[in-house]
Amino acid sequence: MTTQADHSSTQTSPMVVEGLETLRAAAGTRLGPTPWLRVDQARIDAFAEVTCDHQWIHVDQVRARTSSGRRSPTAI
Template identity: 60%
Template sequence: MSTLDVSAEATPVRVFAQPGELLDAVGERLGASPWFDIDQARINQFADATLDHQWVHVDPARAASGPFGGCIAHGYLTLSLVNYFLPQIVRIDGASMGVNYGCERVRFPAPVRVGARVRGVGELLRAEALEGGVQAWIRVSVEIEGEAKPGCVVDTISRYYF
């Protein structure tokens, strides 16, 4: 099985001068964010915030003999990083406001182990005009450095208003 292409570093943020330009860019790869380190402290903070203290996330001694050989990030921690990655992948100038409208098809194909580096890679799947703006479906794959499968793949839905 081949690994993801992690040789390339982050790409410059893809800038659209105004929301309507998204309509002509459907199907395009938008770029990649810089790499981001996943450490045990961040996983513990997420566990505290969500009250999800399952041992596979927060107990390094027990997790060492578990199915992943150590602690892994919560899937929802990996998903939550998409909000951090998106502005590093795409920027819509000329919008008076952008809002998260939702998500479709969230998947967690591979565990994100403590010490891993992850990044977001975006692709514009679809865009539709709406009254006063544009709605865009952007697939963000959270790649794990050196791994064949991403830690998360989510089709985000954003609305950008003029």
């Protein structure tokens, strides 16, 4: 079961690290949780395109619905 974590302390702007010294200085900094990202079929299809991973479990919604244990395409 997926649960949503407490995001009350979420950083509102991304941390920008410019250069190796700034990166080293940021070592140990808590980045915190990020906002939820919707992974819809369009995003899955785009990922499949750039990675050449066109397995049916990701891109064939009908087959995934009828043949996979998850009953839908999977992004993992």
